[in-house]
Amino acid sequence: TLPRIYVTRQIPPEGLKILRESGQVQFELWNSDDIPVPRKELLQKVKGVDGLLCTLTEKIDAELLDAAGPNLKVLSTMSVGFDHLSLDELKKRGIRIGYTPEVLTDAVAELTVALLLATSRRLIEATHEAKTGGWGTWRTLWLCGYELANSTVGILGLGRIGVAIAERLAPFKVKKFIYTDVAPRPELASVINAEYVSFDELAKQSDFLAVCCALTPETKEICNKNLFSKMKKTSIFINTSRGGVVNQEDLYEALSTGQIAGAGLDVTVPEPLPTNHPLFTLKNCVILPHIASASYTTRDAMSSLAANNLLLGLRGQPMIKELKL
Numbered sequence: 001t002l003p004r005i006y007v008t009r010q011i012p013p014e015g016l017k018i019l020r021e022s023g024q025v026q027f028e029l030w031n032s033d034d035i036p037v038p039r040k041e042l043l044q045k046v047k048g049v050d051g052l053l054c055t056l057t058e059k060i061d062a063e064l065l066d067a068a069g070p071n072l073k074v075l076s077t078m079s080v081g082f083d084h085l086s087l088d089e090l091k092k093r094g095i096r097i098g099y100t101p102e103v104l105t106d107a108v109a110e111l112t113v114a115l116l117l118a119t120s121r122r123l124i125e126a127t128h129e130a131k132t133g134g135w136g137t138w139r140t141l142w143l144c145g146y147e148l149a150n151s152t153v154g155i156l157g158l159g160r161i162g163v164a165i166a167e168r169l170a171p172f173k174v175k176k177f178i179y180t181d182v183a184p185r186p187e188l189a190s191v192i193n194a195e196y197v198s199f200d201e202l203a204k205q206s207d208f209l210a211v212c213c214a215l216t217p218e219t220k221e222i223c224n225k226n227l228f229s230k231m232k233k234t235s236i237f238i239n240t241s242r243g244g245v246v247n248q249e250d251l252y253e254a255l256s257t258g259q260i261a262g263a264g265l266d267v268t269v270p271e272p273l274p275t276n277h278p279l280f281t282l283k284n285c286v287i288l289p290h291i292a293s294a295s296y297t298t299r300d301a302m303s304s305l306a307a308n309n310l311l312l313g314l315r316g317q318p319m320i321k322e323l324k325l
């Protein structure tokens with residue numbers, strides 16, 4: 001009999017087609033709605049499966065792996081992020097992990113630039129004013145923001161995405177790119193002429209600070225009052241990585257007291273962020289519902305890559321993108 005796999009979410013049809021046409025697996029798909037599978041149902045459905053294809057909305061922890069049992073050999077997540085996976089537990093059980101870096105880099109970088117400009121030039125506030133009668137007359141200082149020309153852009157966590165963001169921002173006449181990371185990354189940095197600085201210098205010098213690091217125990221809430229208090233009053237904070245890297249209470253404080261000028265967030269804790277959350281009351285905070293990789297092309301590519309990783313893993317072959325522990 002063919003290996004059994006469970007697909008935890010509706011994924012773009014490309015990936016399902018690959019699974020179906022492979023003739024290599026029998027698969028079941030959580031199919032009721034375009035919402036995450038309820039945990040209880042998931043724990044039932046994974047019993048005895050050989051492979052699992054998930055997204056970032058499923059927590060893959062010891063409980064789930066125990067429910068799946070010893071047949072489970074391959075996990076494929078349709079995401080570049082892996083903070084929803086208990087890596088220790090997966091490693092302990094010898095389960096291989098596929099994920100989807102690189103195919104989403106362009107889409108995430110584009111969205112990050114869009115969010116940065118929407119925040120720095122106050123686009124959301126401006127359309128709201130125009131629509132709701134605030135546009136009394138042209139005014140000399142009304143809705144003024146901050147420009148990229150001659151600015152210093154700081155990148156917290158320099159990876160492919162950080163580089164792709166900087167490449168797109170450079171034509172806006174950015175003066176200088178700086179970055180920090182656990183160690184200098186000269187090869188990536190040379191692509192964008194970025195200077196390695198300390199965390200404190202990143203905070204102090206950046207006019208725009210873009211968070212591009214993975215969420216790990218080391219980066220959890222690394223953006224807290226220590227960071228915000230060192231930033232310029234005119235600086236813009238942008239996060240398209242994971243909400244968990246930010247202490248949101250400290251960010252609220254920094255935004256509401258004018259310690260920094262604005263923030264653009266594609267990611268929050270929790271997701272969705274409750275509509276009554278204090279951050280939603282701030283004009284200088286632009287919040288998007290985790291859409292950085294949401295282009296048709298990219299989501300198709302992520303779906304296909306996740307399916308191919310899974311099939312390769314089940315055959316005992318190297319995956320296209322495998323997370324090595």
Ligand code: GLV
Nearest residue numbers: 078079080081293
């Ligand atoms: C999206 O956030 C991803 O990790 O792919």
Ligand code: GLV
Nearest residue numbers: 101102159160161
């Ligand atoms: C994602 O692809 C990254 O490593 O930046």
